[in-house]
Amino acid sequence: MKAAKTLIVQVLRQPDKMQSMSMKEWDLLIRQSRHADMLAHIYALLEQKNLLASIPTKPLAHLESANTVVKRHAQAIRWEVHNLRKALETADLPLVLLKGAAYLIAELPPARGRIFSDVDILVPKAKLNQAEAALRLHGWDASHHDAYDQRYYRTWMHELPPMMHNQRQSVVDLHHNILPETARFHPDPAKLLESAISAGNTPQIKVLAPVDMVLHSATHLFHEGELEHGLRDLTDMDSLLRYFSSIPSFWEDLDARAKEMDLVRPLFYALHYCSEILETPLSATIIQSMKRFQPAWPLVSIMDALYGRALSPVHPSCSDWLTGFARWALYIRSHWLRMPAGLLARHLFHKAFYSKKPE
């Protein structure tokens, strides 16, 4: 597994290594972390292990600088969540947060040292129009003005085009499902909403149940075509699994829910790469169960060759002659999984010949 050999992954596996690194290694670690967008994650890791005092000043400055950005960003997201809750209340809808904002508000480990570019929320499909209207009334505007883009999102996707706030420039993605309508797998979003739980001490703000959170994270990562942040997302998954594994029957529930939601394949990949790259401890039961669902071995070894490369930081020190091809192949695969071939061809044709070029 190519990614497992990179310095940053070595450090994620064994943070103690950082106490005795040479300046040359620090140089490389800072560069790889910057490219993986994980500088602040490394800072959080050192803070957690009480190692900050043993780190040389120069690299530490870069880690601290990134941590400053993350802290400020978290503050902004909290304020955004507060405003979104108020907006959705007018439509009588609870605020169900997905991904980054959910980790932050529910104070889960992946939020440490992590920046999320936008807030993702989930509403029932039947209420999509009300939710959208409420957001527009409170200052969020649609970003894609191209009629084709609007139709593409509304007909085939699992979310509306991103909406940007006209004063704060913050972006919200309004989801009604976790995978596109046209995708190969069909999780039922009603079940996700049903099982959502209150985050922190505000009953009107909800996050997905632990098993659903893991499944969503897995689904997202293994349907994602652009994997520049693949390692960071895999690290999110790793810290969720480590954290939730203390819940009794977590692994059994995860296994059952994956089957119920038609998400076994993405879960298999997520657990497989977490354990191969980040040495995430898994339960024996889930390993057994996943074995029955894993793809045929030639496919697994091809995927290992591709993901093993694409989940590394985008940095020359983490690349070989196959890395570019691996990224390209997984990009194609992601489209393949999200859209039937005929529709994909039609969509790409439109994008190539009809769409207005971005300014």
Place this chain on the structure above:
Amino acid sequence: MNVSDLNHSELRSLLKSTGLTLQTGPFITHIQSSISSVSENIALLYADHALAEDNGFADFHVQLAPPGNLRHWFRPQVLFSFDNRIPFKPLPLDQAFPMLEWGMNWCVSGHSHQYLILHAAVLEMQGRAVILPAPPGSGKSTLCAALANRGWRLLSDELTLISKAGGALVPLCRPVSLKNQSIQVIRNFEPTAVLSRAVRDTVKGTVAHMKPPATSVAQSQLTAMPAWIVFPKYQAGAETQLAMQPKSRAFMQMIENAFNYSLLGAQGFHMMTDLIDRCDCYDFTYSNLDEAIAVFADLTPPAI
């Protein structure tokens, strides 16, 4: 070892191969480029700068190279990359050195939040520093270059770094960027000043860089405490006029001129109030550099 200890061909081949590790203030920049104007200008303007001791660590890794396409023969271009990432669109090849300067400013202002960073020039005399914040076109760099040639120690022409511990100003002594008429103004004012060849038609008009005084570069380790904030305004034919400014207004104007004020949150607020409290704040209108120098020589320390 300084840049001037290398001859032209040594410097050129170092930049082409393993790269040059340049020490500027608290930062080590690792520069790689095979473009001749880059190595010529580094030799000219960074002669007194130290090469960082090579322990393998650099704060920023930058490269300047022509994009690998057919533009090689037709209006050749240059790309700036920050450790293989490309933050800006390519520029015409003859702007390679200004692009390096702008790129290095961007490296610092976007990735060094261990400081409060102001878009301002800063110089020091007898242990007291003056900060010259100014939007482009106010004549800040002209005034800064003039002061640096009349005994003031140059800490920085573009980026004022304020340390979180104690509010000291950290020097980042690099070439002074001069634009349009101010290039000739400084040539006339100080014929011995070393200037790079002017580059035309950049986004900022015609640009040239002035080599910082060797003594300023040599004292790059020496921080200074702020004493005055002066908002300069060049106006052709205007009387030289220094007017005390209310601190509340200076505060608001400083925020406008800070790169990462809001990013630092409450800490940014406290650092900024601290800075304003320490300083006397002035508006300064000028058209004659000699008169301006005289006014600065007469600045009285703030009564604290």
